[in-house]
Amino acid sequence: MDWKVILSQKGYRLSEPRKRVIELLETAEVALSPQQIHQNLQQKDCDIGLVSVYRTLDLLTKLELVTLVYDLQHNPGYMLSTTGHHHHIVCQECHKALEFSGSDDIDQLVERVEAETSFQVRDHFLQLFGLCPDCQLNNDTGDQL
């Protein structure tokens, strides 16, 4: 089910800022910070206030339509989320982000840690960092290391 329907069903209006922010996130393959989103919109289209970007992102996060991702320097970035529990891998070069799904290996890990620590695990946050295919190429030909 798409976001327009979800918003409407929950009684939220389909306002201009919301449309623009989501449209932008739909085309972006990189996780964007509130500031980046704001600038991007300023350049492209009309004046959406930074405040509305924050509010839209808050709402969408609450509705689980977008996910908050971090890079290694702990900078926040938002990206559209697909359904289900997912994790992300972020490219250290171009910051492109991709989702991947949790699977047996996570369950296994969780079990091990529960046994080791006596904690009862209820949630987790996992993020991988590395090079996307494109940047692997550019890195090989370009600089050393």
Added chain:
Amino acid sequence: MDWKVILSQKGYRLSEPRKRVIELLETAEVALSPQQIHQNLQQKDCDIGLVSVYRTLDLLTKLELVTLVYDLQHNPGYMLSTTGHHHHIVCQECHKALEFSGSDDIDQLVERVEAETSFQVRDHFLQLFGLCPDCQLNNDTGDQL
């Protein structure tokens, strides 16, 4: 090797603020934010500036003597790190944090994701959330859910 030696060897001075911050982190089993550390020190001992807390944490992080951990609301917390690559599990009740070591299950996961995404994985950030043994007890007897 302990932190006094490490600091000295790298040419850093063993100043009062640094001693106090580290001592506090040594006794704390909960990850603390810069503000919490500052308040804690104010109460206990003499006046350490908040700025020095920030600077000390930056330094210790750079030296990998402390690690930055997040809770589910993305609030930062610092805790002493042991050597090697570790991850953390944080109690959602009392915020107590514990380290656990990466192991085969992580390698397995990394391999799978590399195969799935064609990314080259170079680093990762993993954090688990749940209930520590103490809070499991309190939760069972206490409130429902």
Added chain:
DNA sequence: TTCTTATTGAAAATAATTTTCAATAAGCAG
């Protein structure tokens, strides 16, 4: 003990986010 200079603390500067509130516009009812 003296000297050098890394380190400190206070205040100012910067940055990020949240709140406030009057003006606007989304979308239902007529």
Added chain:
DNA sequence: CTGCTTATTGAAAATTATTTTCAATAAGAA
């Protein structure tokens, strides 16, 4: 299609978190 209700917006102010600046201090070598 038009008017009405109220969620939503944008600008500015307020708040919060962090960083920078710089003169005063103190760590530790000589």
